[in-house]
Amino acid sequence: MAQSPRQLPTVHGRGAQSSAAPQRFGLAAREVDGDWLDQLEELDGKQPLRTTVTDEHPRSILxxxxxxxxxFDRSVNAYRGCEHGCIYCFARPTHAYHDLSPGLDFETRLFAKPDAARLLRETFAKPSYRCAPLAMGTNTDPYQPIEGRYRITRELLEVCLETRHPVTITTKSDRVIRDLDLLAKLARLDLVAVGVSVTSLDPRLSGLLEPRAAAPAKRLAALGKLVEAGIPAHVSIAPVIPAITDEFxxxxxxxxxxRGVRSAxxxxxxxPHEVAPLFREWLTAHYPDRADKVMHIVQSVRNGRDNxxxxxxxxxxxxxxxxxFRARFRLACKRHGFNPPDRDLKLDSTRFIRPESHGQMRLF
Known part of the structure; x- marks a missing residue:
């Protein structure tokens, strides 16, 4: 008889409660040995899981x-995986393509792309490239904790400023204000818009949902500083989780x-995919009293399915x-003077300056 999987203790400080292997690609179930055994022992001893970062050198960046x-039709991601650990993150399944778990691996085994700025400049230099707003933060957060060390997001913004290329940013981190100098310059040219995602106003709840993201108060403060600096700022209530966060x-x-924000x-x-069982596991661990209710509502808005x-x-x-939910949001926006996102966040693609190709001599 096959042995049942070893029961994991509650994982403190992380979103996912397990590191089950992805099954969509026919990959073998993960064995409890090697590094993962070390992590299990850390969990048993209530030690925090280690975060590792591996440099990745892709041939293209967009x-x-x-x-x-x-x-948007194009995006750039400075990192793969995200230490914020948001349990609901729709990007978690991307780790499965690399035989890594969308669970704990996604938030502990990260990849950084130190060549990203160079690759972006080379892409912009191609005669075939046509300028349109570039989205950052669509897959993993550009301002997750390791940005403080790598500064890849800042380098990408420097390329956008140099080439006058429009860019949008979505983040759950107040680290975005560290780049206010660049963002303000981009904003004066109608080249940037920044969206900050706020899920709840309860720091304890946020600590369970998105354990290494900035606290709600810090995100709201960041929105205020963006507005003060003249940078188009947008608040995204994402995601709305019925019976968990919708009250906020x-x-x-x-x-x-x-704080002066007028776009929401x-x-x-x-x-999607592995996120559903991971989220169900999270509900069982933290909200067993309402897990069935939450999933019933989720399925009711998704045509009877989890997704x-x-x-x-x-x-x-x-x-x-x-x-x-739609009516509540619409009424609250009307009451507090919010505009539709496409009204305030239009960017200018006509200023684009194609950079010189590598090795091309400057004529003037």
Missing amino acids: TFNQSPDIP MERILVEAAA SWIMLRL DPSFFSRMKPSGTWADL
Whole structure:
């Protein structure tokens, strides 16, 4: 008879509660040995899991998409994996492509791309490249803790400023204000917009949901500093988790409005691939009393499933609960003077200056 998997203790300071191997690609189940055995022993002794960072040297840096559900067609990610550890992160399944767990591996086994700025400049220099807003923070947070050491996001912004290339940023970190000097220069040229995601106003809850992201108060303070610096700022209530975080929707808008923010959006919880079982495990660990209720509502807005992956509907929840959240958000925005995101966050793609190709002599 096969042995049942070893029961893991509650993982403190991390979002995921386990590191189950991905099954979508026919990969063998992970054996409890080597580094993972060391991590189990750390967990048993209540020691924090170690974070490791590996330098990655890709041949290209931009990712293009043709999705009808998102407002950008290109993105850049300085890092792979994210130490913030948000349990609901839709990017977790990307670690499975590398035979790594979307669970604890995603938030402890990170990859940095130190050549990112050079690759971005080379991409911009190609005669075939056509300028359009570049999205940062679409897969992993550009201002996660390791940015303090690597500064790759800052280097990418320097390239955008040099080439007058428009860029949008989404983050859950107040580290974004460390780059206020660059962001202010970009803003004066209508080249940048910054979105800060705020999920709740309860620091304890945020500590469980997104254990290594900035506390809600720090994110709101960062929004205020962005506004003061003249940088287009946007508050994203993302994700809205029914019966867990939805109670904060109106109050987040109140706090953001008080800091001068006038652009807002919300996104319903999405649970693609391995995120669904990881989230269910998190609910069992932290909210067993309401786990069934949460998942019932999630399935009610996703056509009876944990997740709806279809184009056109995956970002548009349906049903009574979705209509209720949508109405609450719309009413609160009207009450506090928020504009639709596309009204305040238009960027200028006409200023683009193509950089010189490597080795090309400067003529003037």
